[in-house]
Amino acid sequence: MPASSRHHLVVVGGGFGGLQLVNDLKGAALDITLVDKRNHHLFQPLLYQVATTLLATSEIAWPIRRLYRDRPEVTTLLAEVEGVDVVAKAIRLTYGKTIRYDTLVVATGATHAYFGKDEWEAVAPGLKTLEDATTIRRRVLLAFERAEIETDPAVRQALLTFTIIGAGPTGVELAGIISELAKSTLPKEFRRIDTRTARVILVEAGPRVLSGFSEDLSAYAHRALEGRGVEVRTGQRVTSCTQAGVTIDDTFVACRTMVWAAGVQASPAARWLGIAADRAGRAIVEKNLSAPGHADVFVIGDTASVLREDGTPVPGIAPAAKQQGAFVAKVIRARLNGQSEPAGFRYRHQGSLATIGKRSAIIDFGRFKMKGALAWWVWGIAHIYLIGTRSRFAVAWSWLWSYLSGQHSARLITQKETMRDRCADEHGEQ
Template sequence: MQDRHIVVVGGGFGGLQLANDLKGAPVRITLIDRRNHHLFQPLLYQVATTLLATSEIAWPIRNFFRDRPEVTTLLAEVVDVDSSAHTVTLKNGDTIGYDTLVLATGATHAYFGHDEWEPVAPGLKTLEDATTIRRRVLLAFEQAELEKDPAIREALLTFAIVGAGPTGVELAGIIAELARKTLPKEFRNIDTSKARIILVEAGPRVLASFVEELSDYAQKALERLGVEIHFGKPVTSCTAEGVTIGDTFVPCRTIVWAAGVQASPAAKWLDIPADRAGRVVVDKELRAPGQPDIFVIGDTAAVTREDGSPVPGIAPAAKQQGAYVAKVIRAKLSGQPAPGPFHYRHQGSLATIGKSAAIIDFGRIKLKGGIAWWVWGLAHIYFLIGTRWRIAVAWSWLWIYISRQHSARLITQRETMREE
């Protein structure tokens, strides 16, 4: 009997876990991704804020499967799915047939109907996003050093982060430390420690997914770093000149968007129901409705727990879903009963505030401060792929902790600064 052909769209945590867990199964796997690398997204903000280099958090997908002849990796973009013909269509017009399809296509930024804000307020989902943000942050200090007009200089030294979830909080904390602790001795015409870092949150508190005690600690830690936090008013405009918070305009030349996500168009490809964020509403076995041979996992899927609450869009959830679908496929191949409905096991919530403080919620155990930061660091090093990268990231963090010097402050692919 010919091996079953599994097509996996997306080389993120879910897609990679699935392919790994199908090792030795009588299947052929085609893994398709628009990029040639797997990205450790939880540390992406550290590339954006000059703590880590891109090569420390991303690895070539082909490298993972060099000893797996049954796995074919394609650098391509899927633009449609024909479920009746069991094919996916690539951007170049080619089609690939499948017996089982797994969509793990992730998510991108959501601007709540204002996509025109994206050029001036980039989000943070890819390496390209991270290097764009890093470049703009560093160039803002460089141009401020040259600027003679005090008003323009102040705008250049104002950084706005929209959204106070984990990404927004982590970005605000590191940019504040960069301005206050790393750069002051390196500039002669400006005082980088007087830079304004503004964190905008339409809700009532930062890190709303954490318990109030930890949220309050994070807010106070940010304020100690000099971060200005604006609660209760949404951003109503983002332009090259600044950001408008409610009715108040703030001159600002660097804006980072961390306020929402939008799933890939997988639901549109399949012409099936999606939630408000565009995620496919899957069944208890992570299948697309009415499509027994199509699974949807990770940020592309709207998955609920037994109590009806949503499964969070984080790396451990995607890995668990990939592992579960691999079990379902193996059971079908062997004629065994399915493993039962997907059950998400929450392993805890973590967030950092700067380079030496963090909060962790393990349920009954809650940590904050320096101890939480060390636990956070160890957890992330553990989940990195390969000894080489674990050592590289650990060394970078140790050097930064001791010296307070960020190791990846290179401006590359310089974009033309706005003419004043």
């Protein structure tokens, strides 16, 4: 790194929290290095729409370098962090490189958690990255294509069975759109199969879907899913997951397409910094979001365990990460200017939203709740506003086209099929 007398801020992670921080520090007297293992920022709330063919990858992801091409004080590095030396105030990157910092912000997010069953990931991918989304999209579309040429009725039914594990917002949204794809979008395009016979199974170990919402909205979502033909199984656990299918409690279901939406695990930030973590691996931070014992290191977003005033955890959603990024930016500005720092971080909940499918969503703003078609329009407008000006028109047009025509605009199978995929689908290997 070039020598400079200016304060050097290193931000690890180009998600919502990291980018909000960098954006809010525009004009500050410091140099910023933004490190991410991918070259793009991803609008994760709409990732499931890429997985279910509604949106293209370019509509929800943008190159980080392009975002900061007019910010000469921001240097972007494509690299993966391997560790942090808090004594030397340096981070270790891939390729044996090291970067020193004056202030460090870790915003590395979270990944899938399989509760000790990591071998399930090969057959039931989670949904956190563009690669995950395109993999799921390929498997869903290939299932219909293979069913079209399959002559064995049992294998055909297995190909036309889709299981989503976990009934949080991602699981519910995936189940609703895959069902709509099978029952409304594809029927006229296949000749040897009736795609409307496809089974979409949503499994939830808890007592209800969307447990983060009120019971009445959760019950509405349950009914709406069943109205779309989704088999909702609450209070049941997946005990086995193989190439041939899933075992739900003690019942085996032949199924060739499975998606994991049941849990997340934080990045190893707490281990890098040598600080305590909660059960999900999130770093336990101070009220100002700094790492305990390290005032010059902050942890934000899904990587951090942050409590609200009532003792409940701050949810791992985009608005929370953005608020934390904005707060830390204020702390850093105050330090640079020799001013008193703002009081501890306070999360302002702006509401919870989830969509079940076309013309059906739920919204919970606390005292004000909404469900049905009107909630679906509000959900869409909110996401168009949040996604940023660069893709608002493209996303709005894709949604309008899908709404008016009933067709999905991103149904290309672009990844090469592997021999393992073919063998597993043809022979149902365990």
